[in-house]
Amino acid sequence: MTRHDPVLISGCSSGIGAATAETLVRAGHTVYATARRTETLAGLEALGCHTLALDVTSEDSMIAAVNAVEADHGKVGTLINNAGYGEYGPIEEADLDRVRTMFETNVFGLARLTQLVLPAMRRSRSGRIVNIGSMGGRITFPIGGFYHASKYAVEAISDALRVEVKPFGIDVILVEPGLIRTNFESRVNESLETATPSHGEDTAYADLLAASDKSTTSGYANDFMTTSP
Numbered sequence: 001m002t003r004h005d006p007v008l009i010s011g012c013s014s015g016i017g018a019a020t021a022e023t024l025v026r027a028g029h030t031v032y033a034t035a036r037r038t039e040t041l042a043g044l045e046a047l048g049c050h051t052l053a054l055d056v057t058s059e060d061s062m063i064a065a066v067n068a069v070e071a072d073h074g075k076v077g078t079l080i081n082n083a084g085y086g087e088y089g090p091i092e093e094a095d096l097d098r099v100r101t102m103f104e105t106n107v108f109g110l111a112r113l114t115q116l117v118l119p120a121m122r123r124s125r126s127g128r129i130v131n132i133g134s135m136g137g138r139i140t141f142p143i144g145g146f147y148h149a150s151k152y153a154v155e156a157i158s159d160a161l162r163v164e165v166k167p168f169g170i171d172v173i174l175v176e177p178g179l180i181r182t183n184f185e186s187r188v189n190e191s192l193e194t195a196t197p198s199h200g201e202d203t204a205y206a207d208l209l210a211a212s213d214k215s216t217t218s219g220y221a222n223d224f225m226t227t228s229p
Contacts, residue, residue, distance in 0.1 A: 005077025006030045007067050008054055010113065013040035013050075017082040017175065025049050032059060032069050056083045056109025057101070066116040073122035078128040081110040086147035099146045104152035104163040111157060118165065131158045135178045 007024055011017040012033035021033040026047045033044045034054035041051040047202065052068055055061040069076050084106040087098050114129055121127030136144065137151035162172035 003032060004162045005074075006032055006067065006073045006078045007078045007080065007083055007205060008032045008034070008069050008117070009080040010034055010054055010109075011083030013021075013037065017080075018044065019051050020080060020082065022047060030073070031224055032065075034065055054083075059112070062109070062113050062116055066113070070120055072098060075116040075127065078130065079113065079117045080130040080132070081113060082132045083109060084132065084150075085193060086144065088143050090143060094146055096177065103150055103153075106151045106158070108145075110154060114157075114161065118170070121170050122165070122168045127165075127168075127170040128171065128173065129158075129161065129165075130173045130175065133174050133176045135159065137176060157164050181190050 007029055009017055009021050009031065012021045013035035017033070021031050021044050025031040025033075025044070031044075031049045032047040032052055033041050034052045035041055036053065036055045038051050038053050045051045050066045053061065054065040066076060067085070080218075085102065087094070087102045089095075110131060117127070117129075131154055134151040136148045137155040140148040140152075147180045158172055158174040165172060
């Protein structure tokens with residue numbers, strides 16, 4: 001990746017996306033940092049990032065973001081698919097509408113954004129796709145089954161895509177972070193708070209939820225990441 005090749009990053013309002021954008025722009029790369037609400041990107045813009053509105057559940061939004069980068073540079077040099085979050089709870093009790101919405105972000109948004117950048121990458125016979133997966137794409141814990149399923153999907157997509165696009169000079173990289181203290185854990189806690197058993201006799205679920213809440217609080221108790229380069 002050269003410093004002149006533009007980097008498009010989804011989900012930059014906080015956490016890994018914000019830290020990655022900051023690190024790359026400080027190193028001299030051309031960075032397009034995105035989020036659903038551009039006001040959350042003011043700090044990155046001040047550092048020199050280009051900022052764009054991008055909602056990975058919206059076809060029009062994804063097309064507009066990719067078109068903006070390609071209008072300036074001809075192609076996206078590196079796409080970092082970072083946008084994602086978790087829905088947690090027992091499989092039986094899960095709100096499937098919320099699960100579908102999570103999959104739209106974690107899986108289908110990632111897949112569609114990748115589809116949109118690939119034609120220009122193929123024409124130039126160069127490019128890089130970086131998918132932010134999770135250690136949760138390799139192991140599964142109770143209460144997180146649907147989140148893990150979304151990350152297993154990212155693993156499968158990444159592994160297949162890597163072979164498909166290698167002849168065109170395009171690299172596919174899968175990153176599998178462990179616990180990192182970002183705003184992600186607040187979404188986990190919010191999801192756990194709504195995932196209460198609806199059947200009084202299902203006391204095992206209540207015990208599992210309590211244990212999961214405790215382990216989440218403990219797991220995110222320490223900072224494991226700094227945004228400093």
